[in-house]
Amino acid sequence: MAIGDWAPGLKAAAGYQPAWLPKDLVAGIVLTTLLVPQGMAYAELAGLPPITGLYTSILCLLAYAVFGPSKVLVLGPDSSLGPMIAAVVLPLVAADGDPAKAVALASVLALLVGVMMTVAAVAKLGFVADLLSHPTQIGYVNGLALTILIGQLPKLFGFSVDADGLIGEAAGFVRGVAAGETLPVALAIGAGGLAVILVLQRFLPRIPGILVAVLGATVATSVFGLADQGVDVVGPLPRGFPPLTLPHIDLSDLGILAAGALGITLVSVTDTISTASTFAARTGQEVRGNQEMAGIGAANLAAGLFQGFPVSTSGSRTAVAFQSGARSQLTGVVGAAAITLMLVLAPGLLRNLPQPMLAAVVIAASLSLADLSAMRRLWRQRRVEFSLALAAFLGVALLGVLPGIAVAVALSVLNVFRRLWWPYSTELGRPDGVAGYHDVRSYPDGVRFPGLVLFRFDAPLIFANARTFREEIRHLAHAEPAPQWIVVAAEPITDIDTTAADMLEDLDEELNAAGISLVFAEMKDPVRAKIDRYKLTRTIDPAHFYPTIEDAVAAFHSQRGK
Structure with a gap:
């Protein structure tokens, strides 16, 4: 097998054109403005320390640049995977709440996803993406968006809720607000940051709204001493490049992690094939589903060996890179290098980044995930498929993220059998x-x-x-x-x-x-x-x-x- 078949990035590097360099550099710097705050926010969404989001971003970008076939796809921590990771990891550390154990579990989860992706690529199992039909994907994603939104509201309001599941978290949030637990200054900075992100995304999309909001919130926290007024902040980050780490876990946890990895793999493959198809049409490339799985597998393996967690393709960050003129995976390499330089030279740069602002970043991501117009379209076009989407939505909202995946897959398969069972x-x-x-x-x-x-x-x-x-x-x-x-x-x-x-x-x-x-x-x-x-x-x-x-x-x- 030729080297370009298993490492397309090396083949692409040999044909790199110098005229692309300025565009890739600019796109990489612009991309970094999203990678840093989103990586930290999505790490916390997964129940992990913020620094793991930066470690994950660095390694997955470098690995995909070598093993991924697409010129423009951007991998990294993803809002849709965060709740799934938390659903697997947090119950296993609930007894002692040890962050180091949570990181080790998440790293093993990434390694398992990487192995599953690689095996699927070798076995040419790209068709597994078809296990989630479009209506069930719509319902699942809308349920996920609501779950993320409700879960982040307490942090936005400056307090925490000890509850499991959408209904429990919603009830806990309402009780907390009614009991006067809201911290006004935290709500002001979080809600204000969310408003900035949404307004700029809507009316001035070329301005990086997340960067503006994060910098503004960090400066305000530093100038007005908001940390002394009770606002939680990220705190100092560890200095330097993430160390190679072989995670250690109890063997009794492996079965639960494997089941979670299977669900994450399915969602990641489905999302990647969909995103790759969209951008391949714009760049004139062909979608290579099995090689995409190999690239994502390599990215997850790399992240898992450097204190990271599972990753997937990000449609929003890919769009930013594409709109910024990215011509190759050098864009991602520049982003990884920029994050590394920040950790080596200025790890305290974001120490005053307020946690409510990270909640605002995640909430903005959840709102972008939601697709209510697609639900309305299904209602108008085909009520049966609307029912499938609604059932998938309820599966996620009422049963949880991982059971919701099982419900979505089961509904997709049953819908196929329904059409075969009672054909026209x-x-x-x-x-x-x-x-x-x-x-x-x-x-x-x-x-x-x-x-x-x-x-x-x-x-x-x-x-x-x-x-x-x-x-x-x-x-x-x-x-x-x-x-x-x-x-x-x-x-x-x-x-x-x-x-x-x-x-x-x-x-x-x-x-x-x-x-x-x-x-x-x-x-x-x-x-x-x-x-x-x-x-x-x-x-x-x-x-x-x-x-x-x-x-x-x-x-x-x-x-x-x-």
Whole structure:
């Protein structure tokens, strides 16, 4: 295997054009203004010290620059993964609340995600992203956005809540506000920062609203001594590059971490393939799903070995890099270098960054995650899929983030089975002025021939719908007057499994006893080959397979004319 196949970044570096350098440098500096505050905020969202968010950002950017195939995708701590990480890690450290243990658990979680991603890439399992249908993704993300929002409100108001789950946290927040626990100065700086972010994002998107808000809040805290007035601040950060660390955990925790890693892997793959597809269309690249998984796997492995936590693609940071003129992954390398320089030369730069401001950063991210317009569109377009989205939303909101993932996946899979179980089927007729035979529901005046039924079944014929097919054919056979031929327009039938084959054999014998012929038209060659392999032509007349519906109709009329 060529080096470019497993390390696309090295191949890209060999073809790097000097004219790209100024744009990549500028984009990297602009990107850093997002990476630092968001990395720290999302680390706290995951229940970890803020410094781990910076460590994670550095290592994942460097690893993806080597092993990732995309020129512009930006990886890092993600708001959608934060609650999932917290849901896995925090219960395991609840007894002693040891931050070092939480970091070790999160690092092992990142290593497990990295291994799963790498194995999936080698096994070419990029299709697992399809396990989450778009409606369930919409519902899941909206539930996640609400969960994040409610969880950050107490910090924004300057107090904390000891509760689990959305309902418990919401109730605790209301009780805290009612009991007068709100710290006005904390609320002022957090709400003010949130307003700055949202206003600038809405009306002046080219201005980095998060940077403006974070710098303003940090300066205000320093000038007015807000830390002495009870406002929690980040405090000094450790100096220097993150050290290589092999995390140690209890083996009894490994099962829970593996289950959480599986859910994180699925969400990360789905999000990455979606984001990669969007930006590949803009840059003229092709999406390489398996290589993307390898790149994300490498990023998670690197983060896990340097006190980091699981990462994914960030659509918002990728958009910022793209809009700033990024031409290659050097943009991410510049961002990683800038964060490293800050930790080496000025670790105290953000010591007075107030915690309510970090809450505002996370809340702004949660609002960007929410997509209520998509829910409204599903309501207008297809109520069944709206119901799936709503169920996924409730799964996250009421059961929790990780169970919500299980609910979303289960709903997606069940929706596939529902469509296979009860596929669309109809009779066909020949409408005046239109060539061919068409759905009589769309063309109710279509001509139907006495003694002949044309039936279309829009699905592969498998165990899940064999009974449905049989009952519909029986219903047609019991009509008055009874048909002589039932012609199955088999072009939509892409497969016939052994369960369906046994059903067809019994059904054909039943119809033959009633003087009715079961006939097939437009059956695909691979499906017909299976019919022969199953030896169904022992009962079904081999002459009753026609290349077109017109041929079957002509044969029926020819037989009746004899």
